[in-house]
Amino acid sequence: MNSTIDLLKSHRSIRVFKDQPIAQETINELVEAGQAAATSSFIQACTVIQVNDPEKRQQLATMAGGQSYVETAPTFLVFCADMKRHQLACEMNDAQMQSGFTEQFITATVDCGLFAQNVAIAAESLDLGIVYIGGLRNKIADVSKLLDLPDLVYPVFGMCIGVPDQNPEVKPRLPLSVVLKQDSYDDTKDRERLADYDSHVKTYYQSRGSNLKETGWTDQISGMLVKEARPHMLPFLQERGFIKR
Ligand SMILES: Cc1cc2nc3c(=O)[nH]c(=O)nc-3n(C[C@H](O)[C@H](O)[C@H](O)COP(=O)(O)O)c2cc1C
Structure with missing residues (x-):
């Protein structure tokens, strides 16, 4: 129909990557594309942790159930639903935030999904490949500790990004x-x-x-x-x- 729809319909997860780093400018561009997604009531409740430290990457791969590409992918991002800065926003306005509502959990989690999918499509538009890593939630407490995530922030999933070194069929x-x-x-x-x-x-x-x-x-x-x-x-x-x- 058009090249955007063709791109969307050609998605397939990539789990084998070339040993080719992605420039930080490109990663910044992808994350800015993520930020451009619609966001519930303008809450902007997604924080991305780019994990570069090889030791942390190795631990995350293990925590995700032994998914080696978490360690080896050129780029690994963790998308966190984050209501902490909203607490700060309330404090800055001498207001007491009411937290803990299921509604806030849904909106923050949806925000992360939309943000991440924008990152995915932006990456694929540059001929990069991605795979989401929900396996991080196997050991969500350990992942949160490793990344120093505070209260009101939780890791929804990770994403490996890199130049594909495989060409799987579309499912x-x-x-x-x-x-x-x-x-x-x-x-x-x-x-x-x-x-x-x-x-x-x-x-x-x-x-x-x-x-x-x-x-x-x-x-x-x-x-x-x-x-x-x-x-x-x-x-x-x-x-x-x-x-x-
Ligand atoms: C939120 C989410 C979490 C996922 N977690 C993993 C994962 O931990 N490991 C993995 O190899 N694939 C993971 N996937 C990829 C799915 O298995 C994949 O998208 C699905 O099988 C469809 O295949 P396709 O992406 O190639 O079309 C995840 C996908 C999503 C959307």
Whole structure:
């Protein structure tokens, strides 16, 4: 349709990078592109930690469950939902901030998602590759300690960025009919649509160049969703001042 939409539709996560550093000016440009995203009520609640220290990178790779590219990617950014400077803003205006609302947690987290996706697209527009690293939340308390994150700040995910040294296929997404509904939520045909999608995903996994798998989408998802999902998140976030009311 146009080159922006073509770029968006050609996204695939990159996990192998050339040993080629990214200039700090480029990283600054990417982060400024992130800042340009829409932000709930102008709260601008995302702080990015660029992790350069090799020792910290190695520890983060381990904390993320042994994801070696966290250590080896030319650039690694941690996107943090940050309501701390809002506390400062209130203090500067002799006001007492009311924190801990779930609404604030949602807006700060959404802000990070939008910011990071802008960074991702900006990077891809420069022929760089990216992969998000939600694995940081496996050990969210350790990650927060390593990066000196205070209360009212939490690491939502990381992102590896670099020049790709692999060329993986684009992963097929759900059929449009499953994700785009007209006027109301009607999922009466979704069972058969998902079954079709399963075959499509199986064909994709069988035809790709590496890491061949015998799996569809629904079995992958059900395998994941029968397990607990990082149950430490709620107490951690509450301890840090989020989702208390
Ligand atoms: C918030 C978020 C966290 C993710 N965390 C990881 C991760 O820890 N490790 C990883 O290898 N991929 C991670 N991914 C990448 C997804 O696995 C990937 O986007 C998905 O399988 C679709 O593949 P694609 O990006 O190649 O289209 C993450 C993606 C998102 C959006």
